[in-house]
Each structure stands twice: as C-alpha cells, then as structure tokens.
Amino acid sequence: MTGMDLREELEGAIGDGPPLPAPEVRLAAGRAALRRRRAGVGAGAVVLVVTLASFTLGMGDVRSPGVTDSPSAPPTVGAVAEEWRKAGGFRFDLGGNLQFSPDAVVHERRDGVVPGVPSSIALDLTFLGERSWHLVRRGGSGNWVDIVRAPGEEPAMYRDFGEFVAKATFSLEQGVRFSGPEHITLETVGGAPQVAGAEVATGPVLREGRRGFGFEVESGGERVFVLLRPEPGDDWRLERIQAAPSRADLASWVRGLGWLPTGEEAP
C-alpha cells in the first residue's frame, strides 16, 4: 500500500456527506462569536451586566448553528424555562462561571475536584423535582461535560455523593487523570484504556484486559508505570502508579503484583 494509494483510498472512503449550510450561516455564527469575544474583553462590571442581561433575556448567544444573526423578538419566559430545562438547571456563563436556574436547589457544591482541572465542579442539586449529581467542567469548545447520576439510573453505582465525586473525578477526562506528569491522561476507547498525550513505551502487559492493563508511559523524559484494573460496568480503576527506572522493570513489577503469570514476559 503506497502513500498515494492510501490517499486515494481515503478520498474515496470519506465521501461528501449531507448538504452544507450556506456560507452566510457560518458568517452569522462567526459574528456572534466575535460579539462574545468583544464582550469578554470589556471592563469587568460591564461584562457582568452584559452577561447577566443576555442570560436573563434568554441565554443571549446560546443558539444553534444555522440560526441567523438577524434581530428577533425577545425570548419568552417559556423559552427561557425551556433553555434551562435543556441545560439541566445549570450551565457555564461567558466568564466560565456556573449559573443556576431559579428552580434549581443546590445541596452541595465542590469546586476544583479534579486535580489539574480548576473548572471541575461537583454538584448535588435538585431541579424540577429531580435530585441529581454532576461532575462538570468547561470543555475545550465552550461546551461542558458531565457525569450524571439521577434517581433510577445506575442505582447501585454510588453509595452517596462523596463516593460519586470520588469515582466521577477518577473517570473524568479520558477516564483517568492522575498526579505526576500532569499532561498524561488515559482514556477508554472500545472498552480498553488507551494512552494519549504521552509516548507508550510498551503496550498492555496483561492479556485482553481481563484482569487489567499495565503501561509504561514516557512523557517529557519521565517514565512511570501505570496499572489499571477493571471494575463492574466497564469502569476502570487506577491501581498503581510508580516511577519507572527502566523498561525492564515493568514486567517484574507487574509480576510482583501477581498480575502476570510467572515466566510470562511482557510484550
């Protein structure tokens, strides 16, 4: 397979997709983004007023792509309530701060629960009569993401809010974020952990992930061993992390933990 073959094959495989929006739609979205940016660099008090005003008047710039930028009638109270309902009772404002619906009751809030992710916040709240737990952070594209436990959903997963925070914190951001080389993160893809943001010096040392995965990870000249173990429900638990003096030590370390049968070498 030559490079040219692959390029041509990919060209043919990717296709053109559904019809594209008119360029004017992109222009409207761009203008809206520019307005947000300009509002964001204003004086703090002005920003606060603009933010609160736009939010009060129906989430301001929170619109779907494809919505034109032309003036329109102010959103109704019902529309605002519907926006809150879609958002689940809370969302980040333009300054990255959480805002809550007037109908939301926050029982507990813990800020910065994920090491290295200042925007991470754990919430225990009731909205529209439903109690739920959330771990949220502001995403790279302005969206936010969360892990939710609502009544009746995953009922046996957490004993209480504290356990939810502990497990959700562990799983946020590609499944695992840990101290040490801060930019090393692990993620689950197709049920198996993958390493991103770092060089993987060796692959899984345990077969097929049935009992766990061991990785030697190198990043910025620093090596560490990382071991993950599966938990019920396709969850993964960070078992151990340790500075790694050399690659040869990985297999013996894993074997010492009883994960690798005696005599079986890490690949």
Next chain:
Amino acid sequence: MSSARDTEFTAYVAARQGHLRRVAYAVVGDWALAEDVLQTALAKLYVAWPRLHRDGREDAYVRQIIVRCHLDERRRGWFRRERPGLDGHDGPGRAPLPLEESSALFDALQELPPMQRRVVVLRHWLGLSVEETAADLQISTGTVKSYSHRALDRLRTTMVDRDA
C-alpha cells in the same frame, strides 16, 4: 453593508467548507459531529480573521482547531455526557453512516485510537509533513512516526483482508 472581513470570510467558507468538513468527518466519524466541530472552528476563524487571512493561515488554523477541539471532546469517560454550552447547541441526532459511504477502510480508520487516526488524516490524507503533523497535534515527531507506523500496519491489514 458587508465589511471586507465578511466578504472575504464568506468567500473562504464557500470555497473550503466542503473540504474542511470532510477533514472533520475523517477525524470524528460522524457527519453531525463533524458539522459541530467545523462550526466551532469557523466561528473562531472569523474572530481571528484579519490576522490569519493576512498570514494565509486560514486552513491551518481551522485544521488545528478541528483536531485539537475534537481531541478535547473525545477525552470523555464512559458515562460522561455532553450538555450544550454557550458556544454549543442542541445536540443533533447521530445519523448512521449511509451504506454507500461506508467502507472497510473508513471503518478501520475510525477503529484506530484517536491520535493514530489523526496522524493518518494529517500525514497520509492531507499530506502534512511529520513536523507539521507534530505541531498540529502538539506531540513529538517521534510520536508521530510511531503512531503512523502502527496505524498504517492496521490499515494495511484491513485493506489486504478486504482485497483477499
């Protein structure tokens, strides 16, 4: 009255959005999500338009946003959910891939780990150099080579199996 920025940006979008959305689709494997990612990228491009247009870096900027933005979004837990945010929008339904657009190669591409898939898209489809790919993905050139080697091995196997 349209400003020069608006006129230039609209012309650029008309000429390039088809290609750029295909890039996003190759990275994310879903047309609706590709549309989301491209919309975000183009909005950011508009904000920075004067500088980027002056430097002729429009494509590179959008491409970097696509691969990096989606990398952020893909770093999700197995029971994590995404909600609309201030830059977001109601999540469109994930349309299944039309049969006629499905292929063993594309499927194999989507089955690659995210970083390997991005390397294939940047290096072997868009034709970027190792250095350019490394810069776009913010990884080392050695990692690019390593990912590229592993990804091509897997794609090669797929194509051989398909042709057999």
